[in-house]
Amino acid sequence: MTQPIKAAAEHIASLQDGRTVYLDGRVVGDVTTHPAFARSVLSAANLYDFQADPSNADLMTFASPKTGRRVNRAWQMPRTYAELVQRREALVAWAEQHGGFMGRSPDHLASAVTGQLMGLKLFQDYDPVRAGAYWDYYEYARDNDLFLTYVIINPQVDRSKSASDLAEDPMMKIVDEDGEGVTVRGAKMLGTSSIMANEVFVAHLQPLRPDEVDYAISFAVPMNIKGLKVLSRKSYEQHAVSEFDNPLAARYDENDALIYFDDVKVPWDRIFVHRSPEMCRRQFHDTPGHIYQNYQAQIRLSVKLKFLVGLARQICETIGTVNMPPVSEQLGRLAAEAAAVENMLWGMEAKGSMHGDYFVPDRHAVYAAQTMTQAIYPNFINSMRELAGGALIMLPSSSADYNDADLARIISSVQIAADGRDSLDRVKLMKLAWDAVGSEFASRHTQYEMFYAGAQFVTRGHSFRTYDWAKTRDLVNVISSRYEAPKVN
Numbered sequence: 292m293t294q295p296i297k298a299a300a301e302h303i304a305s306l307q308d309g310r311t312v313y314l315d316g317r318v319v320g321d322v323t324t325h326p327a328f329a330r331s332v333l334s335a336a337n338l339y340d341f342q343a344d345p346s347n348a349d350l351m352t353f354a355s356p357k358t359g360r361r362v363n364r365a366w367q368m369p370r371t372y373a374e375l376v377q378r379r380e381a382l383v384a385w386a387e388q389h390g391g392f393m394g395r396s397p398d399h400l401a402s403a404v405t406g407q408l409m410g411l412k413l414f415q416d417y418d419p420v421r422a423g424a425y426w427d428y429y430e431y432a433r434d435n436d437l438f439l440t441y442v443i444i445n446p447q448v449d450r451s452k453s454a455s456d457l458a459e460d461p462m463m464k465i466v467d468e469d470g471e472g473v474t475v476r477g478a479k480m481l482g483t484s485s486i487m488a489n490e491v492f493v494a495h496l497q498p499l500r501p502d503e504v505d506y507a508i509s510f511a512v513p514m515n516i517k518g519l520k521v522l523s524r525k526s527y528e529q530h531a532v533s534e535f536d537n538p539l540a541a542r543y544d545e546n547d548a549l550i551y552f553d554d555v556k557v558p559w560d561r562i563f564v565h566r567s568p569e570m571c572r573r574q575f576h577d578t579p580g581h582i583y584q585n586y587q588a589q590i591r592l593s594v595k596l597k598f599l600v601g602l603a604r605q606i607c608e609t610i611g612t613v614n615m616p617p618v619s620e621q622l623g624r625l626a627a628e629a630a631a632v633e634n635m636l637w638g639m640e641a642k643g644s645m646h647g648d649y650f651v652p653d654r655h656a657v658y659a660a661q662t663m664t665q666a667i668y669p670n671f672i673n674s675m676r677e678l679a680g681g682a683l684i685m686l687p688s689s690s691a692d693y694n695d696a697d698l699a700r701i702i703s704s705v706q707i708a709a710d711g712r713d714s715l716d717r718v719k720l721m722k723l724a725w726d727a728v729g730s731e732f733a734s735r736h737t738q739y740e741m742f743y744a745g746a747q748f749v750t751r752g753h754s755f756r757t758y759d760w761a762k763t764r765d766l767v768n769v770i771s772s773r774y775e776a777p778k779v780n
Contacts, residue, residue, distance in 0.1 A: 307321055
């Protein structure tokens with residue numbers, strides 16, 4: 292009998308595995324019930340309920356070619372343009388469930404791993420045994436519809452030095468190996484969503500020198516493996532006053548964490564790259580892996596920008612400024628930027644090409660979108676602040692203010708909406724807006740959108756390397772050939 296589509300209950304149960312998560316100096320225990328994580332875990336789990344709903348099953352899932360179980364389309368390897376579009380529609384539907392605020396939702400790493408294994412031949416040419424291990428892992432993760440996260444960069448210690456040049460080296464590296472596997476020790480970041488993920492994929496995206504072989508490893512392990520320690524940042528969910536006061540932080544704080552490998556023993560069948568700095572680079576950039584993970588990120592971000600521009604308009608309607616020419620001009624610009632990102636998604640697909648048997652979004656179109664959106668997002672947030680003005684500050688301290696009849700009367704007298712909504716709904720809207728643009732949660736999101744793909748010089752470098760400069764040279768030469776330079780005597 293075919294296993295049913297993964298739903299919320301299955302995912303929540305899978306997280307009750309004894310993983311070691313630290314917060315405020317203590318091991319938290321069950322992350323599914325702890326006040327720092329429970330509602331965000333539930334939000335992630337609800338994504339699986341959404342896909343398991345019979346009315347959404349065809350949109351969200353496809354049948355595993357190995358088991359027949361229907362699993363999320365993020366694991367699908369599109370063979371045609373139509374299948375790529377079908378896959379994108381599923382990812383959009385998932386992102387709409389959280390407004391784009393879960394940057395490391397399960398479809399992100401599924402996209403990364405799936406994209407890398409569209410380039411299976413590269414791994415086979417490197418090492419058939421490691422390639423077989425990676426393919427087997429992909430099938431295991433796909434057929435169990437696992438939620439994966441990753442840690443692929445080193446902690447910021449001294450960026451002027453390579454890892455091997457540091458006097459005290461905290462970076463994760465190989466410290467031992469035997470017939471059973473490889474032992475690793477040290478830290479990696481940023482384990483976003485690691486609290487609510489099943490497993491962590493570990494790799495090295497930053498360039499390595501040829502002699503830095505001890506750092507050059509790629510593998511995946513369960514979050515509860517012996518020796519793996521998750522050091523959580525401050526929980527915005529835990530510090531949310533209520534869902535009414537902090538509706539985004541209370542439900543969608545996917546969290547970030549330092550992952551420390553305290554002599555973790557990784558079995559050979561979970562190791563995909565071993566002591567090869569060059570292959571660590573190639574697994575991302577010489578396969579469709581890096582393209583698929585960032586294509587997913589742009590899909591998610593397009594939904595988030597659509598949410599934000601809708602929120603911006605409602606703010607202006609509520610405070611009665613929507614028809615003022617300077618305001619409608621600002622809203623028009625935000626709408627254009629949101630639409631441009633969505634249109635660029637369609638361009639990535641329309642310009643896509645075959646990579647072996649699989650259809651892949653256009654590489655430069657993906658990097659062009661990343662380059663633009665890194666700049667768009669903080670400007671988007673600043674524009675929303677300008678449009679809202681003091682409306683985001685003149686708010687009740689918390690929902691508890693409504694428990695006092697006199698305070699509730701005063702609040703109602705000043706929280707008057709121009710668009711006809713009642714006082715409480717106006718406050719609800721502005722609390723949502725503040726959590727999106729002004730709160731500590733919002734600040735983290737601005738930082739995330741600016742840097743999740745790397746610093747701007749990194750994404751611009753990708754754009755530089757992948758642009759078709761030959762065509763521009765030909766165009767310049769065609770025009771310049773139509774006239775002569777003056778003759779010099």
